[in-house]
Amino acid sequence: MPTPASSAPPRCPDRQAHRPSRPARLLRREDRPEPVLGPVVVLGDSAGADQVARLLLSWGADVRRRFEELPRVGSVIAVLDEVSAPDQLGPILLPLSGAMRSLAPGARVVTISRPATGEDPSRDAARGAVEGFVRSLAHEMRGGATANGILAADGVALDAPAVIGALRFFLSSRSAFVTGQFLEVASEAGTLTEDQQQPLAGRTALVTGAARGIGAAIARTLAADGAQLVVLDVPAAGTELARLANELRAVPLQLDVTSGGAGRRLVQFLREKSLTLDVVVLNAGITRDKMFANMTPDRWDPVIAVNITSQLSLMEALLEAGDALGDQPRVVSLASTSGIAGNRGQTNYAASKAGVMAFVDALSLRLADAGGTANAVAPGFIETEMTARMPALNREIARRVNSLQQGGLPADVAEAISFLSSAEAGGIQGQTLRVCGQNIVGR
Amino acid sequence: MTESRPATAAAAHEADSSRAVLRDALVLGGNRIPFARAGGPYAGISNQDLLTAVLEGLVARFGLQGERLGEIAGGAVLKLAADLNLTRESALGTPLDARTPAIDMGRACATGLESVVHVSNRIQLGQIDSAIACGVDSASDSPIEVTPRLRRTLHRAFAAKTPLQRIKALGAIRPGDLAPVPPRNSEPRTGLSMGEHMALTAAEWGITRQAQDELALASHQKLAAAYEAGFLDDLVTGYRGLGRDQNLRADSSMEKLASLKPVFGVKSPQVAEPTMTAGNSTPLSDGASAVLLGSAEWAAEHDLTPLARVVDARISAVDFVHGEEGLLMAPAYAVPELLDANGMTLQDVDLYEIHEAFASTVLATLAAWESEEFCRHKLGRDSALGSIDRDRLNVTGSSLAAGHPFAATGGRIVATLAKLLHQRALETGRPQRGLISVCAAAGQGSVALLESVTS
Numbered sequence: 001m002p003t004p005a006s007s008a009p010p011r012c013p014d015r016q017a018h019r020p021s022r023p024a025r026l027l028r029r030e031d032r033p034e035p036v037l038g039p040v041v042v043l044g045d046s047a048g049a050d051q052v053a054r055l056l057l058s059w060g061a062d063v064r065r066r067f068e069e070l071p072r073v074g075s076v077i078a079v080l081d082e083v084s085a086p087d088q089l090g091p092i093l094l095p096l097s098g099a100m101r102s103l104a105p106g107a108r109v110v111t112i113s114r115p116a117t118g119e120d121p122s123r124d125a126a127r128g129a130v131e132g133f134v135r136s137l138a139h140e141m142r143g144g145a146t147a148n149g150i151l152a153a154d155g156v157a158l159d160a161p162a163v164i165g166a167l168r169f170f171l172s173s174r175s176a177f178v179t180g181q182f183l184e185v186a187s188e189a190g191t192l193t194e195d196q197q198q199p200l201a202g203r204t205a206l207v208t209g210a211a212r213g214i215g216a217a218i219a220r221t222l223a224a225d226g227a228q229l230v231v232l233d234v235p236a237a238g239t240e241l242a243r244l245a246n247e248l249r250a251v252p253l254q255l256d257v258t259s260g261g262a263g264r265r266l267v268q269f270l271r272e273k274s275l276t277l278d279v280v281v282l283n284a285g286i287t288r289d290k291m292f293a294n295m296t297p298d299r300w301d302p303v304i305a306v307n308i309t310s311q312l313s314l315m316e317a318l319l320e321a322g323d324a325l326g327d328q329p330r331v332v333s334l335a336s337t338s339g340i341a342g343n344r345g346q347t348n349y350a351a352s353k354a355g356v357m358a359f360v361d362a363l364s365l366r367l368a369d370a371g372g373t374a375n376a377v378a379p380g381f382i383e384t385e386m387t388a389r390m391p392a393l394n395r396e397i398a399r400r401v402n403s404l405q406q407g408g409l410p411a412d413v414a415e416a417i418s419f420l421s422s423a424e425a426g427g428i429q430g431q432t433l434r435v436c437g438q439n440i441v442g443r
Numbered sequence: 444m445t446e447s448r449p450a451t452a453a454a455a456h457e458a459d460s461s462r463a464v465l466r467d468a469l470v471l472g473g474n475r476i477p478f479a480r481a482g483g484p485y486a487g488i489s490n491q492d493l494l495t496a497v498l499e500g501l502v503a504r505f506g507l508q509g510e511r512l513g514e515i516a517g518g519a520v521l522k523l524a525a526d527l528n529l530t531r532e533s534a535l536g537t538p539l540d541a542r543t544p545a546i547d548m549g550r551a552c553a554t555g556l557e558s559v560v561h562v563s564n565r566i567q568l569g570q571i572d573s574a575i576a577c578g579v580d581s582a583s584d585s586p587i588e589v590t591p592r593l594r595r596t597l598h599r600a601f602a603a604k605t606p607l608q609r610i611k612a613l614g615a616i617r618p619g620d621l622a623p624v625p626p627r628n629s630e631p632r633t634g635l636s637m638g639e640h641m642a643l644t645a646a647e648w649g650i651t652r653q654a655q656d657e658l659a660l661a662s663h664q665k666l667a668a669a670y671e672a673g674f675l676d677d678l679v680t681g682y683r684g685l686g687r688d689q690n691l692r693a694d695s696s697m698e699k700l701a702s703l704k705p706v707f708g709v710k711s712p713q714v715a716e717p718t719m720t721a722g723n724s725t726p727l728s729d730g731a732s733a734v735l736l737g738s739a740e741w742a743a744e745h746d747l748t749p750l751a752r753v754v755d756a757r758i759s760a761v762d763f764v765h766g767e768e769g770l771l772m773a774p775a776y777a778v779p780e781l782l783d784a785n786g787m788t789l790q791d792v793d794l795y796e797i798h799e800a801f802a803s804t805v806l807a808t809l810a811a812w813e814s815e816e817f818c819r820h821k822l823g824r825d826s827a828l829g830s831i832d833r834d835r836l837n838v839t840g841s842s843l844a845a846g847h848p849f850a851a852t853g854g855r856i857v858a859t860l861a862k863l864l865h866q867r868a869l870e871t872g873r874p875q876r877g878l879i880s881v882c883a884a885a886g887q888g889s890v891a892l893l894e895s896v897t898s
Contacts, residue, residue, distance in 0.1 A: 238681030239476065239496045242503035246538045252503045254676060254686075265673060 023405035024144035027106040029415070032173040035196065037074030037104060038062035040171075044079035044092050048158040052079050052112065052167070055159060067099040074104050075171055080113040081158060083126040093133065105143035109134075110170045112158060115151040115184055131182065138180030138438050139403050146170070146179035146404075153186050161190035162427030168196075169419040177380075177412035179403050180438035183428055189371055190328075190426020198226030199422045204326070206230045206266075206277050208257055208314070209284030211237035213384040214334070216244055217410030218281055221418050223248040230275060232257070232266075233284070251275070257284050257310035258302075263317020267324050278326040279421040280318065282311045282333040285352075287386070289345045300348045307352035308359065315363060328371040330421040333360050334413075335378040335432050341441030353378070361430035373429045375420045380436025383407040402437035468563030469749035469896060471742055473858020474501040475732035476682035478846035479689045481582035485729035488683070490519045490526060494533035494579040497731035500680030501575065502538055505735055505747060511540035513571025516558040517578050517733070518548040520849035520884075521585035521626055530577065552800065553881045553889035554578050555853020556756075559734055560891060563753035566738055573737040576857070578850030582727035585626045593620040630884065632764045637771070637884060638801070642708025642719050644769030645803035648810045652716075655723040655802035656700040659843045662799060666840025667693035674839060678858055690726055690846040707801075723802035728846035732854030734861075749896040751861035751877070756891040757781040763886040768821070771804045773888025774880040775811040779822055781890050787876070789828040794835050794863055794877040796856045799842040804882055838863060853881055853889075860893055868895035 039062040042053040056063045056077075067073065076096055083089060096109070103109075111134050116124035130149060138147040148170045152163050162185040169175050170183075193199045205222045209215040210231035219231050229250035233241045238254045245252035253269055255262055270277065285307045288299035311333055318324040338346050339353025356376055363374035381387065381398040387407070390398065399407040416435045419425060476497050479485045485493065494517065502508060517530040526532070531545035550557045555578035562574035589597075596615050603609035629636045635643075645655075669675055670687055679687075692699075700722040707724065708714035735747075742749050759777035761768035774797070782789060789812060797805045811817045812828035819825070839859055842852055856879050864875040875895040882888050 235676075235679065235681040235686035236684050238679070238686070239500055239683070242496075242500040242680050245503040246499060246508055249506070249508055251506070254679075254681060256686075261673075265676070 024105060024142070026144045026176040026404065026406070027173050028176050028409070028411065029173050032106060035059060035168060036061040036171050037106060037108060039064050039070060039073060040075035040077065041065070041067055041070070041073055041099070042077045042079065043095060044081075046079055046082040048081040048112065049079035051158050052077055055164065067095055067102070070099070070102060072104050073099050073102045073107060075108040076103075076110070077167070078109070078111045079158070080111055080130055081152065083113065084120070084123045086122075086126045086129050088126060089129055089133070100140070103141070103143070103145050105145070106173065106176070107141075107143070107145035108171050109137060109141070109145070109147040110167060111147075111149040112163070112167070113149065113151060114154055117154060134182070135180045135438070141179065141403065144176070144404065146175065148175065148178060148180070149182045151182055151184040153184070156185050156188055156427065160185060160188040160427055161192050161424045162187075164192060165190065165419065165422060165424030166428065168424070169416075174415035174419065176415075177404065177408035177437050178416060178433070178435050181434050183433060184431055185427040186429050187427045189373075191423045193422055193424050195226070199424070200279070200418065201226030203278035203421075204228045204230065204275055205279035205281060205421065206232060207281040207283055208232045210244060211240040213386065214379065214382060214410040214413050215283045218283055218414040218417050219244060219248060219250065221411060221414035222279065222281070222421065223250065225418050227279060227421075230270075230277070257314060258305045262310065263313050266314060267317050267321040270324050276326045277318065277324060278329055280315070280325075280329065280331045281417055281421070282314065282331065284310060285334055287346070287349050289349065291345050292347045295347060303348040304352050307349070308355040311356065311359060319366070325370070325372070328423065328426060329367060330372065330425065331360065331363060331367065331374040332417045332420045333374070333376045335376040337378050337380045337434060337436050337439050337441055340378060340432070340434070343441075357432045360432070364430035368429065371426060373420070373426060375425075375428055375430065376432040377413055377416045377420065378432050378434045378436065379408065379413045380434065380439040381407045382413060383409055401441075402439040404437035406437065408435060408437060465567040466569060467739055467752040467896075468566035468736055469739060469742055470751045470753065470857060470861035470893065471735045471737055471747045471749055472505060473678055473732065473734045473854060473861070474504055474680055475678065475851065475855050475858070476500070476730055477679055477685040477688045478728045478730035478848055478851070479685055480846065481727035481729060483583070483689050483729065484683045484685050485581060486583040488581065488729070489584055490522065490529060490579045490581050491533050491536070493581060493729065493731040494519075494529065494577060495536040496682055497577065497579070497680070497733050498533060498537045498539070498575065501733045501735060504677065504680070505745070508538040509540055510543075510573075512543045512573045512575060514562055514565060515543060515545040515575045515577065516548050516561045517545070517576060518554045518558065518850050519579050519581075520549070520551055520554060521580055521582065522549075523586045529579075549850075550887060550889065551884035552798070552847070552849045552852060553883040553887060554850035555732060555855070556857065556879060556881045556889045556891060557853070559736070559753065559853060559857050560756040560889070562736055566736060572741040573735075575733050575735055576854060577731065577733035578852070578854050579731035580848035580850050581729040582848070583729050587626070588624045590620050590622065590624055592617075596620065630763075630770065636707075638707035638719060638724060639711065640763065640770035641801045641803055642711060642714050642717060644772060644807050645718060645801075646708065646714040646716075647769065648807045650718065650803045650806045650810065652701075652718040654806055655718055656697055658799070658802040658805060659700055659723040660695055660697055662837060662840040662843040663692050663695045664840075665838060666691055666844035669839035674862075678862065688845045690728065691844050695722075719801060719803060723843065725800060725842045725847035728848040730846060730848035730851045732851040732858065734854045734857050748898065750865035751893040751895050754876070754892040754894050755781060755785055756889065757784070758890075759888050761886045768886070769807065770884075770886050771800055771882035772807065772811065773886055774882050774890050775808045775817075775888075776822065777888045777890040778812075778878065778880055779824065779828060781878075781892055785892060789831060791876065792831070792835075792878045793867065793875040794838060794860060795831055796837060796841065796860050796877060796879045798847075798852055798856065798881040799837065800847065800882055802843060805836075808880065856881070857891075857893070864893060864895035865897065868897045
């Protein structure tokens, strides 16, 4: 590693020193509304790199192809779509090394590469290496900066809607709490969103478990992005739900998603209101933590019933109805980092959330014919009423064990869901996107 | 009439002819929060908060954000003096247009039904196009006042011109003046509580414990079934963690009800065998309800489906003070008057909603209508009104199961009945008529007739 240069901006501390104790303030949509933090440097010399540079120019960004003497760098896009051997990575990536200290607070590094296919060992090695690079770089980022990657399948052009959408998401402040992650674009499905201020305009979205916490944040974000909302929660949370509905001019639906006939009642309600759903956010979830040695059916069963079985039955009913879902439907389910890495005391919860991830993968195949997608978002530690009740020390530890050294906000989860709900995201299918600040657990 | 004058003769003619025939006041839907037992989850929550919550739920259900309605009428029976504009203040806390006027109303337990009648009259007359009728009560947060002597002494002290006069005035306070005065639980003119009054009536009509317990059990079972069937999905909005009425006992049984000790008429010499228990009497409750009403045009403009129209209403009062009639028997007089005015017999009614203040209230009322003697001598009729098909009485339960936050009961019944009539009219293809009967303190009764509307 190079020693710090005297010209280093004062706000970028010495990389060799211990991590700063105060986490950086993350810039979110209200703090940084511009789509790209400039100047943006596009690395790589493939045709795809040129394509990406032209795209960013069309957005009005200050685009450069070299760092040269830039005192400050807002965003870096490393286009690695044509690498065929590991030794080709260095020439493209190493220029970024000298610019690391020049990265602005909240800077964005995004790689665009292709997933390993098992066809060519050398090419796969290079493609696989990108993942290790990005995940490590994300650990080294400071000042709320993030590093993420896009994996565009072979044959998917770099101007495919979902590649552009994912790039837009990673470059924007909407991905503030997403770092060290990859989104795979499997196809050129989806349509570009003209109106970036209201990317969900004209679309109707259902959010389950919407009365409080992350669910309410999802509803607010989707509404801010232009969607008409149907907000659903259990009858006991009816008045909170009504207040949210009033705030968002949304349609409230009190329904226990685990009750018999919940799917039928939902479909009936949609027909009565002449609504079809373009977006379904399966957020309703509960925890009933207990060490497995003390696990009882009254703690296991409700968690499975709410967190995964209800999702299966609601989607079954919506699909069977025939008229409940719109064109190119988007389903986004809530997983959890506990479902990826496991968590002491959460065998039931982690089982349900791991189930969700496998479920969306299978569901996406069913929806593909209609141009639909199903994906999951896995939140890490998020500041909610629920986590506010954790013991203070455990809470502080949980906040710190990620690259951004802080808890995320419900809005961060909502932003990822809004992106996966967009028309652009049509090429992203069956994936689980972590919103965890690169929590140290799991991949 | 406060409307502006029509500009042209043709318009004037049109307006006059439209006034000659009253237009329909339509029930478009309702909302209530689950009723809680006094001291339960709503303890410490004010009437205004409860009423605001129920109005917010109504606004959300029908998409009324920013709407300027013709009027909101409602009230509370147990009401703080400071809540003189309870309904208006509650409305101001909702997303409704702040220019929506409101009126506070009161006729004890009939406040809710009277509010519905009031706004439906206004709509029928063309004074307003849309309205909410509502009611709220919190037995947990009922007003506690100071003694009249302390109140007068304090007023004298406030009016004093010099500190010395003030000290002198305050010096008149005696320890006995300082005791708080809780709300009166008894009729001011008889000193008997409502339950004690009802116990006398029940004994007079020979209403058995068995019959009362059966009615109470049916109420619980029918309300529980209605919840299970999803009937209340669009009538109730959960509140403070309560999704269903707290008093509802889906697993109640005759054995459980039979095990309860009588609580009313126990010491009365006129009651040989006390029959009224906590199981067959309504508990003190907290809750609120609201009903949305409008003209046909307003409903169409807002894409709302009318459920029923308010056909007619009557009120009556009985002289319980001199013992001529039971305190809660006034509806027995008002209903025949209402039916006669609309050319109906008691049996022409498709659905009966008789408020279960006590199981014995309902049973005594039915017994009176079955009694030749009562109908001849008290009602001045040729014969008895006769009996009713009990399968059509309180078909989704009533106050014994749901609870009875006084002013909220009328709204609960109107919204429930309107939905039932609409559903049954669609099922049977025939118009359905429903009767509402609500007894009230001070020997009063309010009754109303609804008829299904299907488009």
